[in-house]
Amino acid sequence: MKKRILPPSATFLALLCVSVGIVAQSTSTSSGSSTPAAQPQTIHDDGKVVQTPPVEEKPDPLKRRMSDHDEANRRKAAKVEIRGEYKKWLDEDVRWIITDEEVRSFKSLSNDEERDQFIEQFWLRRNPNPDSPENEFKDEHYARIAYSNEHFAAGKPGWLTDRGHIYIAYGKPDSIDSHPSGGNYERPIEEGGGNTSTFPFEVWHYRYLAGVGDNVDIEFVDTCMCGDYHATIDRSEKDALKHTPGAGQTLYEQMGMAKQSDRFQGGMEQLGNGPMASMQQSKQFDRLDRFAKLFAPPPVKFADLDEFLSSSKILNGPPFVFDVRTDYVKLTNDTVLVPITLQISNGDVTYKSKDTVSTGTVNILGRVSTITGHIVQTFEDTVSFETPDDLLAKSKGGSHVYWKALPLSPGRYKVEIAVKDVNNPDHLGAWKRSLDVPKYDDDQLATSSLILATSMERVPSKDVGTGNFVIGNTKVVPRVPTTITTPVTFHRAQNLNFWMQVYNLGIGDNRRNNATIDYQVLDLATNKQVLQASETAAKMNPNADQVTLEKTMPLGSLTPGRYQVVIKVNDGVTNQVISQSAPFIVEQ
Numbered sequence: 001m002k003k004r005i006l007p008p009s010a011t012f013l014a015l016l017c018v019s020v021g022i023v024a025q026s027t028s029t030s031s032g033s034s035t036p037a038a039q040p041q042t043i044h045d046d047g048k049v050v051q052t053p054p055v056e057e058k059p060d061p062l063k064r065r066m067s068d069h070d071e072a073n074r075r076k077a078a079k080v081e082i083r084g085e086y087k088k089w090l091d092e093d094v095r096w097i098i099t100d101e102e103v104r105s106f107k108s109l110s111n112d113e114e115r116d117q118f119i120e121q122f123w124l125r126r127n128p129n130p131d132s133p134e135n136e137f138k139d140e141h142y143a144r145i146a147y148s149n150e151h152f153a154a155g156k157p158g159w160l161t162d163r164g165h166i167y168i169a170y171g172k173p174d175s176i177d178s179h180p181s182g183g184n185y186e187r188p189i190e191e192g193g194g195n196t197s198t199f200p201f202e203v204w205h206y207r208y209l210a211g212v213g214d215n216v217d218i219e220f221v222d223t224c225m226c227g228d229y230h231a232t233i234d235r236s237e238k239d240a241l242k243h244t245p246g247a248g249q250t251l252y253e254q255m256g257m258a259k260q261s262d263r264f265q266g267g268m269e270q271l272g273n274g275p276m277a278s279m280q281q282s283k284q285f286d287r288l289d290r291f292a293k294l295f296a297p298p299p300v301k302f303a304d305l306d307e308f309l310s311s312s313k314i315l316n317g318p319p320f321v322f323d324v325r326t327d328y329v330k331l332t333n334d335t336v337l338v339p340i341t342l343q344i345s346n347g348d349v350t351y352k353s354k355d356t357v358s359t360g361t362v363n364i365l366g367r368v369s370t371i372t373g374h375i376v377q378t379f380e381d382t383v384s385f386e387t388p389d390d391l392l393a394k395s396k397g398g399s400h401v402y403w404k405a406l407p408l409s410p411g412r413y414k415v416e417i418a419v420k421d422v423n424n425p426d427h428l429g430a431w432k433r434s435l436d437v438p439k440y441d442d443d444q445l446a447t448s449s450l451i452l453a454t455s456m457e458r459v460p461s462k463d464v465g466t467g468n469f470v471i472g473n474t475k476v477v478p479r480v481p482t483t484i485t486t487p488v489t490f491h492r493a494q495n496l497n498f499w500m501q502v503y504n505l506g507i508g509d510n511r512r513n514n515a516t517i518d519y520q521v522l523d524l525a526t527n528k529q530v531l532q533a534s535e536t537a538a539k540m541n542p543n544a545d546q547v548t549l550e551k552t553m554p555l556g557s558l559t560p561g562r563y564q565v566v567i568k569v570n571d572g573v574t575n576q577v578i579s580q581s582a583p584f585i586v587e588q
Contacts, residue, residue, distance in 0.1 A: 105118065121375050125378050193274060194250040196247075204218045218294065246260070250272050327449035341480050385400055447567075448500055512538055514573050524562040
């Protein structure tokens with residue numbers, strides 16, 4: 001019977017509902033068990049339901065999971081190609097100083113914003129003075145590129161030549177033995193002796209190169225006579241008569257003790273047999289190693305500590321424990337100075353004695369990163385502690401402090417610090433903590449951290465704002481607690497020094513501030529006030545919206561115990577009140 005399409009009817013709709021219900025039920029069941037789904041059905045005009053072959057369902061290509069290969073291709077396609085100034089920066093500007101790892105990291109970045117952040121961090125990591133707004137390393141680097149382009153160009157930019165490479169990486173040599181026209185040359189005995197003629201060549205001498213060694217000589221030869229000097233490890237390459245039979249003979253060749261053909265029997269150099277040939281052969285591997293180091297990117301300082309922070313490797317020895325304090329001082333609305341103070345116990349450092357003086361050395365590496373992992377600040381320093389041998393045992397009960405001030409924008413960061421005992425390389429330590437840098441709004445009364453200091457003194461005008469522990473015109477050496485919840489400790493024979501700045505004081509119609517500052521010291525055991533003082537901001541600086549509080553108090557009158565200093569600021573112009581407090585312990 002020929003099938004025909006019927007108009008909707010009650011029977012048709014009922015059967016359709018049943019069919020849909022069966023399919024839905026079967027599908028629901030199959031999601032929780034192995035019951036197969038109902039077969040598709042066709043309704044004929046005689047009312048019979050006939051099963052038809054199932055239609056194979058295919059997964060939606062837009063919803064299925066990508067393979068690892070497809071996912072890698074998708075990520076690759078999503079990257080913005082390195083081009084323009086970023087390609088020039090990578091291929092030209094930093095070609096001779098960037099490490100392979102840094103190149104891989106830069107190429108893996110997805111957009112120009114990340115590249116800008118990488119470049120900023122690249123120069124910051126190499127800045128010898130991160131506190132300075134100027135980057136001496138960066139300025140010197142581009143000055144070297146300019147010099148190389150001006151003096152070493154030879155049918156290609158000077159920075160691309162071997163002399164440009166070495167000059168950019170290591171700077172001006174301590175001396176240059178230059179032979180711009182080549183010509184007559186009396187070989188030194190270590191090169192075989194005798195007289196010959198040479199191509200133009202130069203020998204650059206460096207007294208010391210970090211990561212390479214002492215008394216480094218680099219030879220450049222212009223074999224094409226076109227001004228393109230290339231670095232060579234074979235000192236015979238400058239010999240213009242090397243391939244001329246009977247010409248430019250060495251000392252042994254003149255004496256009949258060697259043949260000119262002996263020079264080409266293999267080896268790193270083609271100097272031939274001579275008085276010092278065996279000695280030269282024994283140094284071949286040293287020369288190869290030095291040559292490889294010369295043309296490698298300059299090493300980044302404290303790479304071992306950087307790896308230690310990144311990998312969280314298991315320590316081989318006891319951990320190097322140290323204490324850290326962080327403070328906040330407003331510089332501008334967008335920049336906050338964050339002094340980081342490390343306290344290292346002398347007894348935790350390994351000392352070596354020389355000439356009756358014991359010296360302990362500690363390498364310190366620190367980095368500050370955003371919550372997304374972008375590194376915004378780094379610092380690296382080596383700190384040495386010296387003490388006479390006869391006082392070493394007594395000095396181990398004391399400690400040393402290290403200070404680094406970092407300018408940061410308001411926001412949340414992660415601080416990571418690693419230290420290494422240089423005289424005991426397995427003695428490592430790490431400290432990690434989050435950092436909330438406050439934002440100082442113009443209309444909000446605010447203060448810096450309240451710093452309890454071991455010492456506090458004014459500095460000469462030439463040192464204002466510079467040097468270790470200097471904030472503004474005062475050198476403030478913070479007292480560092482052993483833990484974030486432990487009060488700092490003073491002895492009764494010492495002074496309690498405290499330092500704090502107050503920001504955004506209101507200025508009245510008379511163009512003067514009108515704030516009262518109250519100082520209190522409380523005995524935490526009895527909660528009673530043991531000291532109280534008050535002063536006005538107008539007496540310190542009547543027209544300023546910012547004042548610095550610096551106070552020193554002898555502790556001899558206090559009995560041993562736990563105390564707290566409280567500073568309260570009441571602004572009479574804006575009617576705002578703010579206070580800061582810090583606990584401390586007084587010992588006998």
